[in-house]
Amino acid sequence: MPGALSLTDDDRATLDGARGEAARFAMRILTRTAGAMGAARLLDVTSAHIDGCLYHGRAGLDFARRLADDGARVTVPATLNVSSLDLLHPELVHLDPVIAADARAMMDAYVSMGCRPTWTCAPYQLPERPGLGEHVAWAESNAIVFANSVLGARTGRYGDFIDICCAITGRAPAAGLHLDEERRARTVFRVGGIPDALLDDEAAYAAIGHLVGRATGNAVPAIVGLPSNATEDHLKALGAAAASSGAVAMFHAVGVTPEAPNLDTATGGGEPTLDMAIGPTELRAARDELSTVGVGAAVGSVSLGTPHCSVAELGRLAELVEGRRLAVPCFVNTGRDVAAEAPDLIAVLREAGVSIVTDTCTYITPIIERAATPVVTNSGKWAWYAPGNLGFDVAFATLKECVDSAVAGRLVRDPEAWGDA
């Protein structure tokens, strides 16, 4: 409620303009929003990840310009999320030139405030990242869920506008997942009976995440039964899918993620409101729910890397495509820093005809043309959003199925992987 927020002398000085007009404006937006959230106070953050650089219309440009023109500077390290453009491969994006110019101006405004031009939705793949218990202000649903769950850092569900206000002031509302009691699991999911080969693939984790998100809504879930050697790429796929099909901003993988050595610790001893089993049947159902076309259907392209591919994922893809001829276009989204780290893998992928997309993503800006559909993807998030956002048919598949489908030009299923009868 407005009025319940208590500010430090420092916060009040910023609000009174002692640090300049831009900081005053940022603090004003922040305190009004903190009031609406019912926060009792603000707290310090050590980094920010800014999602406001993706263009959805004039208001975002007006907002960024207002701050930049008033001399705004970030006071904590701030990375930038994907934009509407691929600055390294501009020929890939078919955006209206007027919109592209505004999108570029907005990106420039954020860079001028001192944000790092990382243009990635996977800031956790960069060398500097927050540790256990560290308060940060991260935006972008997959980055938020990864920071809270896998890194054990603490961020609320921040997004456009508030992200840069936190970065300028170095403060965030002390609410939501910043607080211990909000981080406890209230639902439990028990994974069992999934073939080992499938549990080696990100698609299994995306399917689990999809199911968890659908069932848990905005409650923090605890997932029991994931292998202790689940990789960050696996957990990334799970979190991104859960944050798309549901409002999941944090999950516990018992025995895997840092705040869940066991189920009791994850739930804080509380009784779960939901206890659900996830086995091969549920995984196949999730796969089919995320697909609008079936096995054998002609496919137009393949899209990978939502969220952005890591070096390890680029490596797996390179192994699968090397020496093969792709019948349809294949796009892989990745961060420019990750691509720069792995020039040899990028060369192998290009040689095989894979298009490398950086700085943006194929589900938020026009890259794939309608003629190149249906699209096969291993991303639960892409498969969830694309039919609505882009009006495209889609098939959700393992990485190997994606590559086999790209070679065949039709949807190839691996019945052994999914345990189809």
Next chain:
Amino acid sequence: MPEPVRAIVPGVATGEVVVLDEPLSFWGGLDPETGRLIDTHHPQAGVTLMGRVLAMPSGRGSSSSSYVLAEAIRAGTAPIAVVLGEADAIVALGAIVAAELYGIEVPVVVTPALDLVSGRIVTVRARADGRAEIELV
């Protein structure tokens, strides 16, 4: 005593109520060029929200919804007031930014009862001290 209506973003507006049966994510759900509900998964896809008092159980989905709401308010295609069954920071932020940036106030209020009827004309009055009223006109 029913729970009182709470103001989370101040302002005053009078208009026709449109009640949504399910929560709407403005990102992917509201077209800021036309003011129409465009989420094809939503049971009321196609209705216009422009110039109306939007009532729905809660906000939903992407944090980019703040941006889309602020953009619709700037473009004049947004609802003129939002009535929610539960508080939502993402909806509030979109209205706060539009107020601070363009001086256009779209009141956002919370009323757990959410007993509004589509088609009625109401005045939503949300004050800076957190008090609010919804009155039939």
